[in-house]
Amino acid sequence: MNRREFLHLLSAASAAGLTLPLDPARAEKAAEALYDAPAFGNVSLLHITDCHAQLRPIYFREPNVNIGVGAMANRPPHLVGEAFLKHFKVEPGTRLAHAFTFLDFERYAALYGRVGGFAHLATLVKRLRATRPGALLLDGGDTWQGSGAAMWTKGQDMVDAAKLLGVEAMTLHWECTYGQDRVKEIADKDFAGHIDIVAQNIKTQDFGDPVFKPYVMRVVNGVKVAVVGQAFPYTPIANPRYMVADWTFGIQEDNMQKTVDAARADGAKVVVVLSHNGMDVDLKMASRVRGIDAILGGHTHDGVPAPSIVDNGGGKTLVTNAGSNAKFIGVLDFDVKDGKVSDFRYRLLPIFSNLLPADAEMEALIARTRAPFESKLNEKLAVSEGLLYRRGNFNGSFDQVILDALIAEKDAEIALSPGFRWGTTILPGEPITMENVLDQTAITYPYVTLTQMKGSQIKQILEDVCDNLFNADPYYQQGGDMVRVGGLAYSCDPTATAGNRIGDMELNGKPIDAEKTYKVAGWAPVSEAARDAGGEPIWDLVARNLRARKTIAAPKLNLPHLKNVDGNLGLAG
Amino acid sequence: MGNPMKIRAVSKDGVTEVKVLMNHPMETGLRKDAAGALIPALFITEVTAKLNDKVVLQAQWGQSVAKNPYLGFKVKGGKPGDKVTISWVDTSGDTRSDQATVN
Amino acid sequence: MTLELQPSRRGFLRQTGLLGLAVSAVTFLPRMAYASWNKAAFGAKTMADTYKAMGVDSPTVSADIQLNAADIAENGAVVPVEAISKIPNTTQISFLVEKNPAMLTAQFDIGPDTLPQISTRVKMGQTSNVIALVKADGKFYTASKEIKVTLGGCGG
Structure with a gap:
């Protein structure tokens, strides 16, 4: 029986409802096939990003809608499903195909099990370090936020886990939503002597002084390697500005060039950017800034198995993106000869928790940090009959649960929920726990709002968010997905210009009147006024709704009618 | 009299870089307060910068x-110990002048 | 997200005072401190009137002016802009916001020892082109850049 036949057999067995416990010998073999990545060259970088505080193994369904527009259409990362597999030559039905795509998600998730988990990640990091002495472990950020425990400890559980994992340097985005003082406290105390926060694009509001080191230099097997930090450029826009009142961000392309030049002048033979730009922004930056060997990217949560190679006036730059939720680790091996990178190998390795034994020390740390919250997190609120997930350009099924709860609990006509890209997945038949709800909602500005809004204002919000997602110039994008919409039907033409993408807005079959006022429920307001007004945290509202309903039928997704995207490879059934 | 400004003046390679943060509401005259009453206009109309005694x-x-308001500019010359003076006048006729020493 | 449900964009405009400007004429005439303050230019409500009041006649678009600003404003009420002119004999640099009710924001007359490089921060009510207008040898040149003002929220 060859490999393909074996996999087919597995699929058939799974489809027939047979359980397939992974016997140890088979697990060992699968792990070897997956993780036996031979070392190469003399400088290795291990890259994790956007784990969103997921310390334990989870399910995470990759998107079936990730549309690219303009020059970004039909190229990585805007490929989904079969188009993705075809482009990267991944065999359907395999573990890798399951890790990278949404295809037959329920079936393969049941077969291949949960992904991620810091204890399993730690085991793989140790194995990789053993074959790659001196390898640098870099964290692209969005590490301290995304779970109840992280929120309640103000990121402390993740700070401790990152230190134990041996992260060398990180950059920032959601970290900032604990406030600039908390970030500085961690940088100056917990991280001192362990982890450097790097960000060339965070400066003080007053006179533009750097807040963090723009880059750090490490010597790897005798080679000087500079790691330049690029924090999420639009943190004060996408998240509350009051959290970082004294800091300013932005892409700061000129300063990026200066920083790269300074690192080279300082003797760096390898320059990498640890970036939270999002992949489209990274691709554009790579085409314009010279002297970067690789941009190790995050933010947009794209699990991309092979780097995009971008030509610019100074040579070639590799651009990668390493997914989210601790589901992947990127391994970039450079061969540095005669003072420059001469060759490379890259792998994006999925963390399958049942193929990697848990690291005991990390497991113990996680258990310790969770202990005070365990009973609250484990509360079973309801049982889900359908697959619940978030990721995708438009409403995911977990978003729909939140929207339905908002409309019901606030007696609203329309509900809006943020297009975050984090949020884990629940398989059909599983309980929905408080932990699951917090995995979708744990933020430091969780207030539920109820607002009387004119039809014209609702349109303006949809247009505004849509432009942040589909602007043809990546530097004008913010990297979130479309705001999730409940109650309201609409159409969306991603290829249109700002202000012209949203149409056919209807409520209960009647056109939205620009001048009429509607009752709109939402959450996660970014203004100071909304913070001062307070409001119930969204997780309490959703939990109350779920407890009362007990059984949650697979929600009907309120998706927009899409225009001008026929044949787009970022769109699948 | 207004409120004090924050001024930084640094000399490097024969050029003095000046950065100023003024302390002024810059009211447009069309904003309403919580009670719905118009807040009167009050904004700076003129600014003058001097290096020692020379208007630059x-x-x-x-x-x-x-x-x-923020103002940033660079001027040739200037050495540590020189004085940079920034003055403004606003729509109410109020004025403010602050001085910093070049570093 | 962020989904600025509250305050709304209208609220934001009210907050910055630009909404009021949009719907009513400038009725307040500031008491002149110096006779030199160009009331006509700062009160003009079209580009044509603004340029006329500034004595600008069909300015030339120039690649020798560098206009540095973020692509998306972090805060429409405080948008950093910097203009650097490489045009010889530059004597004046001004900033204009095309979609503000009154376009002319600030005008800087620079002395002979001052480098033609000015930074300031402007208010913007909505996404707009920002223009750097440079006067050199009595002629006018421009560079412009679109700066997006967004409601915010909804980030990744």
Whole structure:
């Protein structure tokens, strides 16, 4: 029986409802096939990003809608499903195909099990370090936020886990939503002597002084390697500005060039950017800034198995993106000869928790940090009959649960929920726990709002968010997905210009009147006024709704009618 | 009298870089307070910068310069110990002048 | 997200005072401190009137002016802008916001020892082109850049 036949057999067995416990010998073999990545060259970088505080193994369904527009259409990362597999030559039905795509998600998730988990990640990091002495472990950020425990400890559980994992340097985005003082406290105390926060694009509001080191230099097997930090450029826009009142961000392309030049002048033979730009922004930056060997990217949560190679006036730059939720680790091996990178190998390795034994020390740390919250997190609120997930350009099924709860609990006509890209997945038949709800909602500005809004204002919000997602110039994008919409039907033409993408807005079959006022429920307001007004945290509202309903039928997704995207490879059934 | 400015003047390679943060509401005159009453206009209209006794920059401003205005410029010459003086006049006729020493 | 449900964009405009400007004429005439303050230019409500009041006649678009600003404003009420002119004999640099009710924001007359490089921060009510207008040898030149003002929220 060859490999393909074996996999087919597995699929058939799974489809027939047979359980397939992974016997140890088979697990060992699968792990070897997956993780036996031979070392190469003399400088290795291990890259994790956007784990969103997921310390334990989870399910995470990759998107079936990730549309690219303009020059970004039909190229990585805007490929989904079969188009993705075809482009990267991944065999359907395999573990890798399951890790990278949404295809037959329920079936393969049941077969291949949960992904991620810091204890399993730690085991793989140790194995990789053993074959790659001196390898640098870099964290692209969005590490301290995304779970109840992280929120309640103000990121402390993740700070401790990152230190134990041996992260060398990180950059920032959601970290900032604990406030600039908390970030500085961690940088100056917990991280001192362990982890450097790097960000060339965070400066003080007053006179533009750097807040963090723009880059750090490490010597790897005798080679000087500079790691330049690029924090999420639009943190004060996408998240509350009051959290970082004294800091300013932005892409700061000129300063990026200066920083790269300074690192080279300082003797760096390898320059990498640890970036939270999002992949489209990274691709554009790579085409314009010279002297970067690789941009190790995050933010947009794209699990991309092979780097995009971008030509610019100074040579070639590799651009990668390493997914989210601790589901992947990127391994970039450079061969540095005669003072420059001469060759490379890259792998994006999925963390399958049942193929990697848990690291005991990390497991113990996680258990310790969770202990005070365990009973609250484990509360079973309801049982889900359908697959619940978030990721995708438009409403995911977990978003729909939140929207339905908002409309019901606030007696609203329309509900809006943020297009975050984090949020884990629940398989059909599983309980929905408080932990699951917090995995979708744990933020430091969780207030539920109820607002009387004119039809014209609702349109303006949809247009505004849509432009942040589909602007043809990546530097004008913010990297979130479309705001999730409940109650309201609409159409969306991603290829249109700002202000012209949203149409056919209807409520209960009647056109939205620009001048009429509607009752709109939402959450996660970014203004100071909304913070001062307070409001119930969204997780309490959703939990109350779920407890009362007990059984949650697979929600009907309120998706927009899409225009001008026929044949787009970022769109699948 | 207004409120004090924050001025930084640094000399490097024969050029003095000056950064100023003024403390001014820059009210447009069309904003309403919580009670719905118009807040009267009050914004800086003119700014003058001197290096020692020499005027090096003169500005005219309208109401859409941001609150607590920022001004950055560079001037040839200037050495540590020299004085940079920034003065403004606003629509109420109020004025303010602050001085910093070049570093 | 962020989904600025509250305050709304209208609220934001009210907050910055630009909404009021949009719907009513400039009725307040500031007491002149110096006779030199160009009331006509700062009160003008079209580009044509603004340029006329400034004595600008069909300015030339120039690649020798560098206009540095973020692509998306972090805060429409405080948008950093910097203009650097490489045009010889530059004597004046001005900033204009095309979609503000009164376009002219600030005008800087620079002395002979001052480098033609000015930074300031402007208010913007909505996404707009920002223009750097440079006067050199009595002629006018421009560079412009679109700066997006967004409601915010909804980030990744």
